[in-house]
Amino acid sequence: MINEALTSIKGIGPGREKQLHKLGINNVSNLLVYFPRSYEDRRKIFSIKELENGVTAGVVGTVVSIMEKKPRPRLSILDITITDGTGPMKIVLFNQGYKKNFYKKGQRLYAYGKAEFQYGSMQMNSPQIENLGTDAMPDTGIVPIYPLAEGVSQYVVRSSIRNWFDAHHTMDEIMPPEIRANYMTMNRYDAFKEMHFPSSSESYEKARYQLAYEELFIMQSGLALLRNKEQCHVGPKMEPDGVLMEQCKENLPFQLTGDQERAISEISQDMQDERPMQRLLQGDVGSGKTVVATLSLVKAVENGYQAVIMAPTEILATQHYEGITELCKHLPINIALLTGSTSKKEKDRIYEELQNGTIQLIIGTHALIQDKVQFKNLGLVIIDEQHRFGVNQRAALQHKGVYPHVLIMTATPIPRTMTLSVYGDLAVSIIKEMPPGRKPVKTYVVDSSYKERLRVFFGKEMTTGHQVYVVCPLVEESEKLDLQAAEELFLELKDYFYKSFDVGLVHGRMNPKEKDEVMQAFHEGHIQLLVSTTVIEVGVNVPNATIMCIEGAERFGLSQLHQLRGRVGRGDIQAYCILVSDSKGDVSQERLRLMESTHDGFELAEQDLLLRGSGQLFGLAQSGLPDLRIANIIKDIDILVQARNDVLSYIREFGIEQLEKYMKLELEKRFGEKFLRILYN
Template identity: 50%
Template sequence: MDGTLRRLKGIGARKEALFARLGIQTISDLLQYFPREYEDRSRIWPIGSAPTPSPTPVLVCGTVRSVQELRPRRGMTILKVLIADDSGAVELTWFNQPFKKKVFHVGMDVAAFGKIEWAYGRRQMNSPETEQGGLSPEQGFVPVYGLTDGLRQNDVRKAVREALAEAERCPSLLPGWDGGRSVCGGFMPELQAYEAMHFPPSMEVRRKAREQLAFEELFDMQLGLLLRRRQEGKQMGIKCGPNGSLLKQFISQLPFSLTRGQTQAFLDIQADMESEVPMQRLVQGDVGSGKTVVAAMALTKIVENGYQGALMAPTEILAIQHYEEFLKLFRGLPVRVAVLTGRTTAKERDALLEDLRRGNIQILIGTHALIQKDVAFCDLGLVVTDEQHRFGVRQRAALQGKGRAPHALFMTATPIPRTLALSVYGDLDVSSIREMPPGRKVVKTYAVGEAMRRRVYAFMEKLMAQGQQCYVVCPLVEESETVDLQAATALYEELRATVFKNRPCGLVHGRMTGKEKAAVMEDFQDGRISLLVATSVIEVGVNVPNATVMLIDGAERFGLAQLHQLRGRVGRGSQQAYCILLSKGGSEETRQRLQWMEKIHDGFELAEKDLLLRGAGRLFGYAQHGLPDLKAADIVRDISLLTAARDKAADYLKGPVDEETIYAALERRFGTRFQGLLNN
């Protein structure tokens, strides 16, 4: 049945377009567009007793005593409406809204909602919301929604009331479906729960409604993830044999011993690959924890079983870095490794693709170039995606589609708590590498203010004089690549012309071509550049053991996860490394974040802290994973609900289910994100 907004009274083409800007296209979307806050209009204050000044808006009712319009200068009008009750009077004022003069007349009863202030010896309420008749129809807790230009609060409130009435006439318009709701067992009828979220009679009722709807939402989401996992489980994958001589030789010639975390992660992978069900596993671990070696072991295992492997990295720099590392790891072994990026020449590319089709290349490393149509494998058995959150769902699926149900291994250096992994990676098995390789020194981290800038520069100069190298990461000015680039360029020019004029300096930023960035990075890796000024493009994919200082300018503008990623770029050699967080103050939250960076060096622990500070959505954008943004639920505070919902969903799928009905319900709830949820 048609559930578009045009079905609602008062919604024409113009308003439909405005709601679409907010991501609201259906009645179901509108019902899930919950208020960001509520105005407390549950109490009508006697005007004389109302707190003045009032820290929050208050509701008063009175009779109009006078209506006055002032024109203090050309192009400006001030409307003053004095209302009073038995306890006192308050003046309602509006600037440059002359049309309101026709609304009011002496003797009319008016309800007004706004903040009261003292002005010129009397109570005043500037630009209040008013209702004629004295009693506001919006008494109680009134919703306040996020808006877009052209939409007013009343537009959304009226539309939501219409949507609730329409859903009462046609319950199938409600998100979710009856089967799921019956399993979840709510406190109140579904429609009543949505009404309580938008127009709650009390905050306690609203709390119960949110908990009920959050559980149902998490149940539906987990059901979708488990269904996707079930679909993958039906596929016949590549059943590998026990570890053979090639893998044993690979491990024996490693120049170091595997950590306990690396060993356990590979045992998990080994069990997956020796099963008939295609592996879907995420390995998460801090920068430098040794994920790449674990991936190389998995690729060795697939090669000795007669298949090819592919590793996709998000940047050219990182792909080449992996290639160079793999050449060392596979030295002396009968495994041919190749790399394909945008820099590969047409002649080299043609020869490489021919060898790949014939099966002469066992492991191919590359960037997005791997998913181009003409890249064809002889028999692809394992796909490894590095820094997987940097790729969209379709890109990852496109690479897996180049084989017949290949095993899939995902790696990320952005550790996330187990509870969040349940939701974001609900369809994956997760292995975590917690410890760092032995001998790696902790990066000493200091949070300092602007007053320390000169001393920091002097410290960097001292280390560069000893032959060490330094990074300077520029502050994020705003959500504008152009402005950030200008800031980076200005700082680079200033440093190379003044403080570090005797040192070779380089600059990398996001607007440079891959070839330009790679050339600068090559100079830095080879030691021809002592100081590298960069935007946060160096967050992933730089390994320079001789770099010992990471100066993050404007550290208050970065999140914990990003600061930790940047810190991981130093401390990769035998020398002591330093991360200096230079900030210009900031909020209490900012100070807390920088203090944690000084004290905590475990990425998993920092991820927990970041989650508490910033919430799941901002820490880890769901869209990257093809997962929907949650409307009622919050993964941070709803951990127990998430776990219970997952258990309920798993139990539900043990019995006979109508998958088509479930798919339709998930599409109604999650809209276009539904495709990412099920068709990864």
């Protein structure tokens, strides 16, 4: 019933169906989960005489005059005066002169907005307006406000949803009966109806809690089934650390931090179990995850297995290869690098030596998942910055061994709330401690009036042999304009420094080979200042870079800004991050000030989620999990933990098969075929 066509609802013809498609609503199911973004309390209709300055209210009145004024070029003001018998009120619309034909004298209107006493009369600037018939009354009560697209009105969404509820009085229950008995205070139909058209604040809160719990229970059920699938298999059980591991630790040119020691110990324990490891290694930029990865790889080789590490780009794979080769130079381990630009002759040699077991450790990019890559005995798979790979790519690499251990690494700090939801099927190790000798990057927020001073500063740093990043924002909607702005800035800086320093440009429209060449030139010090429109590859290490200047900083997320800041300050030299923003918005300013005072990536990630909303969860598109529609993983952490515990308790009491029986259909509906393929492949 719920997957029926939209046109099955009274009042939706082809025209209205097209409008709803603009909102991503393609069937009844999509429509019912298109929840309001906010609500307005319109339970009382005020008379104009009752209005007080600054009050947000709704009034009904009849149009008595319509006048358009054009006080200056590019500004038009449309004044619509209405009266309800108790007095007049002006509705003022800016730059909407085209609407003067929408309204006529004698028409009844409902206006909802902020009332202000200005120029001797009461007025509302740009209120929401409903055109009422002779006897019609406006939507009152607690009214839902939906996110809209151009050409779609609140009325279209509201009436479509209301008409579905008017024609139906039940909805299928989807939760296991035992869970329903404990947590569901209303049936599903009533909960959905309350979310769209609340009868009171209390009943809305109950409905929201119930549907948020249901959403998180479904997500945690999916993760539990994934975890169970992995734990059913028998993987490569390894011995406790031996001579090779000891040698590797002894040859390290530095002391391991406490967090690194702990992570290595947790990974070793997992690899000594016959159940395949599924672990997430989170470490802030520059915290030393590569060392932990190297020791994990050495452990696999020591036990007679092959090991692989896959990175999202050639430059990052090459960097891992150089770093790991250096750390293992005293060890009898055969290491290879495989990327798209490896020569055919070299590729053929690698394919052969992987198959016969001569190569014990391989580092590479997507090239590793080609059919020609066959291992003799794969025991450990490490995936770096896994959100850059699709579900199928990760699975393809894992399937080259018989249930190998899997370690996923990320430098993107993920808050605990997110780890529980997105990575609920993984154990987690966190490295927060920075290696000794690292100086925190000094961070400053400035506006564009600092332009000349910044250039002088860049010049001073480059004169001492250091390098500079200048990053411009790039968002899809304005890609051409952004690219143009970046190219102009590049030419400007090139011209400014032309006698003294080389300036490079890297942007998303360049092909990967060109991009890599510029990055390589910067990496090797041939370019002193790099202008970039793309987020510079996570993990690319240029120890000589001491300045990260970010233009239009308010357009980046806090986690993104923190990642960019982590590109500098990799050595023991003082580094600087300069955030340039002319935004006067309170939220933008608050976010940027946080960057000045906070260096903890995890704290910034939490704040980012609070300030920007959970939206598209990190990596969800890749992990196969759906967006959350009701639950907010920051604000609803208690519900998330409750749902997780209840899923585990349910499995203990009734068994995983019973959970699967109840949840499979819903998992298929929400997670799609991709998720089921992973679950049942």
